[in-house]
Amino acid sequence: MRLTSPDFLVARDVGFGYPAKGRATPPAVLAGFDLAMTEGELFCLLGPSGCGKTTVLNLLAGFLTPTGGTLTLDGRPIAGPGVDRAVVFQSDDSLFGWLRSIDNVAFGPRMAGVPRDRRNAVAREYLKLVHLDGQEDKYPGELSGGMKQRVQIARVLANDPKILLMDEPFGALDAQTRTRLQDELVDIWGKTRKTIFFITHDIAEAVLLADRIGVMTQGPAARLREIIPVTLARPRRRGSPGFGEMWERINALIEDDAATESLT
Amino acid sequence: MSVVEKPPRVDALPSPPSVIAQRRRARLRAMLGSEYLLYAASIAGMIVLWHVVSTTFFKPQFFPSPAVVFTAAVEMLRSRELFEHIGISLQRILTGFVLGSAFAAPMGLLMGSIRKVRVIFDPYTQFFRFVPSIAWLTPVVLWFGIGEVSKVLIIIYTTTFIVLINTMVGVANIPPNKLRAAASLGATPVKAFFHVTLPATLPFILTGMRLAMGNSFATVVAAEMIAADTGLGYLIFNSRLWMATDKIFIGIVCLGALGLITDRFFRYLIVRFAHQYGPIE
Numbered sequence: 241m242r243l244t245s246p247d248f249l250v251a252r253d254v255g256f257g258y259p260a261k262g263r264a265t266p267p268a269v270l271a272g273f274d275l276a277m278t279e280g281e282l283f284c285l286l287g288p289s290g291c292g293k294t295t296v297l298n299l300l301a302g303f304l305t306p307t308g309g310t311l312t313l314d315g316r317p318i319a320g321p322g323v324d325r326a327v328v329f330q331s332d333d334s335l336f337g338w339l340r341s342i343d344n345v346a347f348g349p350r351m352a353g354v355p356r357d358r359r360n361a362v363a364r365e366y367l368k369l370v371h372l373d374g375q376e377d378k379y380p381g382e383l384s385g386g387m388k389q390r391v392q393i394a395r396v397l398a399n400d401p402k403i404l405l406m407d408e409p410f411g412a413l414d415a416q417t418r419t420r421l422q423d424e425l426v427d428i429w430g431k432t433r434k435t436i437f438f439i440t441h442d443i444a445e446a447v448l449l450a451d452r453i454g455v456m457t458q459g460p461a462a463r464l465r466e467i468i469p470v471t472l473a474r475p476r477r478r479g480s481p482g483f484g485e486m487w488e489r490i491n492a493l494i495e496d497d498a499a500t501e502s503l504t
Numbered sequence: 505m506s507v508v509e510k511p512p513r514v515d516a517l518p519s520p521p522s523v524i525a526q527r528r529r530a531r532l533r534a535m536l537g538s539e540y541l542l543y544a545a546s547i548a549g550m551i552v553l554w555h556v557v558s559t560t561f562f563k564p565q566f567f568p569s570p571a572v573v574f575t576a577a578v579e580m581l582r583s584r585e586l587f588e589h590i591g592i593s594l595q596r597i598l599t600g601f602v603l604g605s606a607f608a609a610p611m612g613l614l615m616g617s618i619r620k621v622r623v624i625f626d627p628y629t630q631f632f633r634f635v636p637s638i639a640w641l642t643p644v645v646l647w648f649g650i651g652e653v654s655k656v657l658i659i660i661y662t663t664t665f666i667v668l669i670n671t672m673v674g675v676a677n678i679p680p681n682k683l684r685a686a687a688s689l690g691a692t693p694v695k696a697f698f699h700v701t702l703p704a705t706l707p708f709i710l711t712g713m714r715l716a717m718g719n720s721f722a723t724v725v726a727a728e729m730i731a732a733d734t735g736l737g738y739l740i741f742n743s744r745l746w747m748a749t750d751k752i753f754i755g756i757v758c759l760g761a762l763g764l765i766t767d768r769f770f771r772y773l774i775v776r777f778a779h780q781y782g783p784i785e
């Protein structure tokens with residue numbers, strides 16, 4: 241694992257609230273959210289549904305603008321969507337149904353003005369990386385759920401971003417497909433050395449994938465409660481030594497948080 | 505559109521483009537071919553029913569049988585009179601329909617995509633879509649005369665609002681993730697419009713056009729009844745004065761058949777060229 245200084249992706253005191261009618265200050269979804277990511281690391285953001293995980297991702301992607309605090313990637317402030325940050329969505333409705341999978345993957349290079357031959361070569365290469373060689377001419381509607389998520393992953397890799405932002409990308413898949421894609425993601429991460437920010441509510445998934453797991457507090461006004469480094473050797477299995485203990489530890493943390501919340 | 509290009513492959517797999525073409529042909533066959541007989545039988549059944557009902561319950565002057573109508577139609581075809589009516593009606597419909605769609609689809613895309621444009625034009629859309637084209641017949645004839653211009657304008661009008669509103673609905677239905685994905689993949693707003701908004705909306709535009717085609721048929725008849733001396737609407741209305749029910753039925757059958765054929769053709773185009781843009785039926 242390459243550990244450089246933890247200032248690649250930095251969120252400092254970030255706050256966010258959706259504007260509400262008749263209120264000067266919108267109710268906070270996030271407040272005092274701090275995060276520092278190292279280049280090349282696989283970071284999992286873990287938290288219960290509705291705690292604001294996706295809001296964090298939308299802020300990092302530039303789809304939303306924070307109401308307070310600063311966000312920087314590689315020293316540059318984040319303002320609006322940009323090709324340095326690529327997003328893999330949970331839902332496959334982000335694929336372009338009228339384009340063949342190869343053209344979906346080549347979309348980013350096409351926007352950048354890369355000529356057809358070159359961008360098709362790049363797209364073919366990344367489709368191969370996600371084990372979709374031979375499916376180049378299929379439309380998304382002709383692919384299974386797992387294949388569509390592979391197309392999404394290939395599509396963001398083809399654009400060579402600095403960081404991958406993944407929003408529960410395997411959440412809607414069946415258990416077997418999910419397990420395979422988790423393994424493949426670790427594999428791809430190993431090959432490409434991309435920095436990955438991965439959202440999940442599945443503790444086992446986070447333990448399986450992450451270098452570090454950031455556990456969020458329950459919303460509203462959510463922030464990062466604790467960051468837990470996962471030092472288990474890779475490749476990891478659910479039965480690996482230490483896996484269960486790690487799972488229990490994180491689960492206890494979340495339950496403890498839920499208990500505190502319900503008391504207040 | 506999916507330009508089927510040959511990738512420079514050397515492996516032994518069957519070439520994917522031919523597989524896609526095969527699948528597409530199979531889909532077309534399934535839609536048009538296998539139910540063809542049933543379709544024909546249904547039409548034949550309708551003609552038989554028409555014959556039975558008209559000869560059993562009605563005097564021929566009130567409800568002519570298919571045979572009577574067919575004989576009269578042959579007569580009109582021989583004198584080329586029917587061709588003239590059909591030709592001029594079709595010409596009016598298609599001109600108005602094409603011009604109306606060509607105006608309404610881009611307008612709907614703009615109104616759907618740009619809030620300010622929507623706010624400016626929404627009152628007009630919501631106002632005029634409730635005023636049927638027939639209500640405009642007299643003013644339009646007063647302003648533009650009884651020539652072709654008036655009739656085509658009326659059909660443009662009737663086409664516009666249906667295509668426009670369908671297009672706007674299409675834009676509103678684009679999943680936000682598609683536009684977000686495009687933006688983070690480097691699409692500028694203008695590129696996102698042409699590469700995402702336009703193709704994602706195409707099925708809605710085509711559906712709007714199919715609906716508008718039906719309204720164009722209804723409108724042309726109304727326009728020709730009031731201000732024309734040719735066309736199927738004129739044929740129907742003028743025959744009324746002479747109690748020529750057989751000719752009225754010729755007009756009715758021609759309208760229905762033309763509508764059915766154009767709709768089939770439209771559906772064929774959608775299935776053939778735009779099936780991957782989204783499910784239509």
